[in-house]
Amino acid sequence: MPNPLDFFAFEDLLTEEERAARDSVRRFVEAKVRPHVAQAWRDAAPLPIMRELAELGLFGATLDLGDGPTLNYVAYGLCMRELERADSCVRSMVGVQSNLCMYPIFTFGSAQHKEELLPQLAAGTLVxxxxxxxxxxxxxxxxxxxxxxxxxxxxxxxxxxxxxxxxxxxxxxxxxxxxxxxxxxxxxxxxxxxxxxxxxxxxxxxxxxxxxxxxxxxxxxxxxxxxxLLPGTDGLKSALAVLNQGRYGICWGVLGAAEDCFATALDFAKERMAFGRPIAGFQLVQQKFAQMSARLTHAQLLAWRFGRLKDEAVEKGGDIEGARTSMAKMANVETALHIARTCRDILGGNGIMDEYGIMRHMSNLETVYTYEGTHDVHQLVVGHALTGQSAFR
Amino acid sequence: MKFLVTVKRVTDYEAKIKVKADKSGIVTDGVNMIVNPFDEIGVEEALRLKEKHGGEVVVVSIGDKDATQQIRSALAMGADRGVLVTSNDAELDSAGVAKILEKLVAEESPDMVIMGKQAIDGDSNQAAQMLAERLGWGQATFANTVTVEDGKVTVIREADGGLETVSCTLPAVVTTDLRLNEPRYASLPGIMKAKRKPLKEVSPADLGVDLALQVVVKGLEEPPQKSAGQIVPDVATLVDKLQNEAKAL
The missing domain is CATH 2.40.110.10 (Butyryl-CoA Dehydrogenase, subunit A, domain 2)
Structure with missing residues (x-):
């Protein structure tokens, strides 16, 4: 039987290094992050883990800072997925440091900016x-x-x-x-x-x-x-190029949130009894799982393809088209939000309790749906690419 | 100092283990494989000793090609190079492992061999002791604390009922217990550097080792299913049942 969280053997599409990077972040998250996320939510307090995230080498991992080989984008995406399996805020913390701060300095900064700031940002001593x-x-x-x-x-x-x-x-x-x-x-x-x-x-x-x-x-x-002044910046397009880096991480990250909700709901449905049998045996519940699983599979494969294309583009000194980035962000966040809401439903009243984490993921994904380009605007970017007509002006 | 550290590829401790239908072994298809956790503690200890005293950490795994994954994971933590001795579990018993390691020690001349106290699959807890015996070296097993000073290693070991301190002249064989340290997470740059580190492959025949098995596994059985418990109304009934039904008293 296929693995319920990897129905189409997505795992086999990954290289040994990509899996190793993912596994290391997963172990860290399971031991040091996940046990604290529910309390962090209650306290509305960010987890004090910048230094540990830096020690793992997550900050600027895809940027060539001159001290050895860099991570490819697929591996980086897999790491974002593990962080967001715990909480979207943790992925965001890394995404902002890496993609929205280090990347523009790396891409548009002067030699002095790079020399002074990037090592400190990578080490987490500068935020x-x-x-x-x-x-x-x-x-x-x-x-x-x-x-x-x-x-x-x-x-x-x-x-x-x-x-x-x-x-x-x-x-x-x-x-x-x-x-x-x-x-x-x-x-x-x-x-x-x-x-x-x-x-x-x-x-x-x-x-x-x-x-x-x-x-x-x-x-x-x-x-x-x-x-x-970042000397290489030249108009709004420079800022938008930076955001496309962030959106890449989002497309992968939300898979983690969705998979965490799905796994929780599946375990719950197999245990929870109603009318003398587990609710997993009811047709309406099975329909929900089948639909979620199909959408999750689409999202996994899209993220993978997005990553491979981005790696190819970056290797040639360019970047993947903005419209593709918009589609990936738009599609995967919508899928993740749909899955989180459906899993909340499957858990019934328990779905709103923070011990299960689903409502927290769901609520976080409402932010992700809106930030780094709203869902609506990404649809318009894709619409523009498809029709040649700009809906903005 | 030079350290030789073993890393065995074993099934994940979180995996649900099933015995093959013919009882010859366990089903490994679709089961996640990891570095034996006690070996990982050994890698961490070697890295810490290297950080303190300088030197080199060489990791060795005896297994099929897939065991390179476990070697790479030790290299990603910071070990310097790896050796894979190509073999498979069915051809090996603890004595065979000790013989292979004896040859590698002759080639590498380490100051210390660090091994997990046992692998979490076979749980034999024999290979390190046999190796020390074959080499004629001192051994300190179940290490809780390891200190190196003046050509000697002092090990506080976890003995039954307490801690015991032993001291060995180097070179020596040390095995790790659970509380020796908390292994580091492989950093992402470490993982990327690992694939460029040297990894040598040899066969037992290359080493001139004859692997005639001294211990043969006849068959594996799953533990018997636990039957449902009973709730008894009072102590007298309990005693009666223990005496007459369970015949435990």
Whole structure:
């Protein structure tokens, strides 16, 4: 009989190193992360594991930092899946440090940025965040209000950034600001979070992503020297290229959340008795599992193909098309959310209790559905690619 | 210092084990395979001793081709190189393992051989002791703490009913117990570096070892099914049943 969590032998598509990377992260997560996630949710407190995640080598694992071979994207995706099997917030913590902070420095930074910042970010002694979204500009970052004005010897930056993961922990923020008119004037800056005029506060009252450090950053005429500019950034497209890195991790990560819900629900359904038999024996329950399993299989295979294509593209010095990234993010997050909701249903009243973790995953996935490109906007990106017609303007 | 550490490929301790229909062994298809946990503790201890005293950690596995996976996993933790002795479980008993290791020790001249106290599949707990005997080396088994100083290894060992401290002149054979250390997780860069580390393959014939079995497994049985318990109304009935039904008293 096929493995219920791997119905089409996805495992056989992986190389030995890819499995080894996955297994090491899985062991770490099982021992050090999973036992604490329910409490972290209750306390709305991020897990203090930056240093341990760094020791595992997760930060910037796909970037060639000159100290040995790097991880390929499939292996990296598998690691994200293991982190999110415990909690989406843990995957996000790593994703922001690696993809939204180290990647733009690696791709758009000066030699000095790379030399000074990347080793510390990899070691977790420096924490980074990414500031693009604003209270009034989410899906339309081209209309951001944050501005950087050229002054003698540097820039003065003013504006507010919202929904910033790792925001109160961070030592540096990659802040995106307009330097003139229009989206093409947007550039990225490395801003120390202790700069004069920089303030931040935690966003309280979240009903999702509770174990994540989510903040608002306020920059009031913050001066940064010329060297703070990421010289390779050139308009909004640079920021969007960075987000495509994050979306890659999401496409894989949500598999972990979905699989965790599925496994919990399957165990529950085989044990839970109703009308003298396990509820797994009822047709309506079986239908739910069959449908979820088929969708999970699609999602696994899509993530794998996405990873292989991305590895091929990166090897040639490029990157995978944004529309493919959008489709993968859109499709897999929707699948994961569907599975989490269905599993919640199968558990009945127990489904809302945190000892099972399903409601926590489900609620986290509501955030994932919206962040790093809303579900709607990704559909429009795919729609544009399919029809040649832009629905944005 | 040079360390020779064994890593056996065994079934995952979380796996549900089934005996083959012909009772010749266990079903391994679809069963996850891991490094014997006691061996993993041995790798960790060798790495810590190397970090302290310098040297080299060589890992050896005796098994089929798939055992390279377990060697790689020790290399990913930080061991320097690996040796695979190609063989399979059916051809091996503890004496055979000891003979192979004896030849490897002659080739490698380690200061210390570190082995798990036993493998969690066969649970024989013999190979290390036989190896020490064949080599004429000191042995310290069931290590809880290992300290190296002035050409000697001092081992606090977990004996029945307490801890016992023994000291051996190096070279020596040490076996690990569960509480010796907590093995590190292989880091992702470690995993990527592991595939570039040297891994040599030899056969028992290359080593000149004759593997005539001294212990033959005749057959495996699953433990008997536990039958349902009974609830008795009082102590008198319990005693009566123990005496007359179970004949335990």
């Amino acid at each position: 980074g965040c990414f500031g693009l979204s604003e209270p009034d500009a989410g899906s339309d970052p081209g209309n951001m209000s944050t501005r950087a004005t050229k002054v003698d010897g540097g820039w003065r930056i003013s504006g507010t950034k919202r929904w910033i993961t790792n925001g109160t922990l961070a030592d540096i923020a990659i802040v995106w600001a307009r330097t003139g008119q229009g989206a093409s004037s947007i550039r990225g800056f490395v801003v120390p979070t202790d700069a004069d005029g920089f303030s931040r506060h935690k966003l309280d009252g979240k009903q999702s992503f509770r174990a994540s450090d989510t903040a608002e950053l306020m920059l009031d005429d913050v001066f940064v020297p010329d060297e703070a």
